Amino acid sequence: MSDARETVFTYAAPHLKLGPGASREVGYDLAAQGARRVLVVTDKGVAATGAPGHVADSLREAGVQVEVYDGSHVEPTDESLAAAVDWAREHGPWDAFVAVGGGSSIDTAKAINLLTTNSGELMDYVNAPVGKGADPTRPLKPLVAVPTTTGTGSESTTICVLDVLSQHVKTGISHVSLRPTTAVVDPDLTVSQPPMVTACSGMDILCHALESYTAKPYTSFAAKQPSERVPYCGANPVADMWAEKSLTLMAGSFRRAVQDGSDKDARFDMALAATFAGMGFGNAGVHIPHANAYPIAGRVRDYRPADYPQDAAMVPHGMSVSLTAPAAFRFTYDASPDRHLRAAALLAPDAPRTDDPRDQLPSVLADLMRAIGMPNGVAAIGYSASDFDDLVEGTMKQQRLLATAPKDVTEQDIHDVFAGSLHLW
Structure with missing residues (x-):
């Protein structure tokens, strides 16, 4: 069996028209x-x-x-x-x-x-x-x-x-x-977004950028024939560029957009950040936080977030992605320490250094999530340790996403990530 590594990555994006009106x-x-x-x-x-x-x-x-x-x-x-x-x-x-x-x-x-x-x-x-x-x-x-x-x-x-x-x-x-x-x-269409919708949507942007930036490099996959290549090809120089720019925009606009929905400059930057992150992860892929999000949202019992329809229990996608992100990035840190630290610096240039560098990005994320009103971990949306086996089972079904994780992922690894996400602060 050949152990040749991939030398080619693909990149695609839709035609784009962006601006007020x-x-x-x-x-x-x-x-x-x-x-x-x-x-x-x-x-x-x-x-x-x-x-x-x-x-x-x-x-x-x-x-x-x-x-x-x-x-x-x-x-x-x-x-x-x-x-x-x-x-x-x-x-x-x-x-x-x-x-x-x-x-x-x-x-x-x-x-x-x-x-x-x-x-x-x-x-x-x-x-x-x-x-x-x-x-x-x-x-x-x-x-x-x-x-x-x-x-x-x-x-x-x-x-x-x-x-x-x-x-x-x-x-x-x-x-x-x-x-x-x-x-x-059209950024003008987003002005009516209420605060929690803005917060959840923004956490989705953030995790798109962070997950694509820390994904397994495209060169680490086995070599493929052209017909075998999938859209999610792993971290690559083009996707990295979009992810970094998205994080920079988020650093200056995310809190402002949540706090004041009429801030058109913040809305414009958030629209750019969302588009840039999409152009990145739409090619590089996402991994553990998104894989965990699927069972978190799919197994919800009673949680009803503010600013969303109240007729049924739900966990908005961006919220479900964010809740295990700090623990997930603590787990993936040793696969690419420099990338995790650079991502934290782009998102929060003035954040104090943590004693353990693997806690830098998780700390930045937890501080941001607390400031914009995200729930304090999966316990705050109704889950307990007794749910972890069920949640892990749902995550392990997301092999398309886990294949892009920068480290091999076992059921125990995912269990530990959920355990570390029960409470975030």
Whole structure:
């Protein structure tokens, strides 16, 4: 068996249009591409802000026929995605799709695009071992992603994230063809984000940047044939550049955006940070905090965060990712000490030095999380030590993510990370 190492990394990103008012140009752009019938995908909360309506108006003004689907579920499930796909199949065909909203709306649009252009059902394409992990065989239609939250990076990625209700696990569909063709990032659309949504979305940005920056280097993977390379190829010089810039922007804008949602300079920098982090992790990948986040969110019992719908228990994605991040980065420190210390310095240049350098990045993260109102560990959202075995089982199903971790990960390692995340301060 050959022990040759990979010498090639790949990089891809959507076309990008960024700036105040950019969302008003969606109609012009799609009409110029020949689209005549377009589906706008959003959720009821975002629809109430008027943003999807304005985007639909820009399409109509450009001579494009438009329908709006506002049934996206906050934190999509297999059931909500199946319902959206059924609706789109019944009311199609479509020349293109526009997603207006957070990661939930963008991921719903990705699923609609996949399953209105390809045969089969949702679980055929969900990552193994949860689903069958099939690849699409037919090309997808153009998808324009217009994020209204600063955080998920879904406008830049090849991933559609969902809860599989019957298995109590969060997982995803991953394929290069799911990446939106265009990302339209309009900071004006994020001004209405309430504080906790801004905080959770921002922690998602932060973990995207940190996880891609500390991921296993692309050169540490076994050499692959071109057809075998996956979008998540490991840390590489191009993704590193985006991650570092994202962390620098977050250092100056994150607290300000949470404390004062009307601070347009902070909102603009957060939009840039989210986009840059997405361009990084959408190629390098993420690892342990995101793998842990899936069972944390999928097994929640009673927790209902402020500023989110209160009709059902939920842990917002960015929150679920952040809660084990300090302990996870303490575990991964010895794989790349310099990167962990540089990341901490970029995020908090004036933070005091810890006695043990492996605690530097965890300390910076815990201080930030406390300042923006994140829960104090997994205990604060209803978990106890008796839940760890169940949570570990859910994490170990996320092998697509764990493959990018900078160290080999055992069940005991993940158990220790959860134990270190019960309380953060």
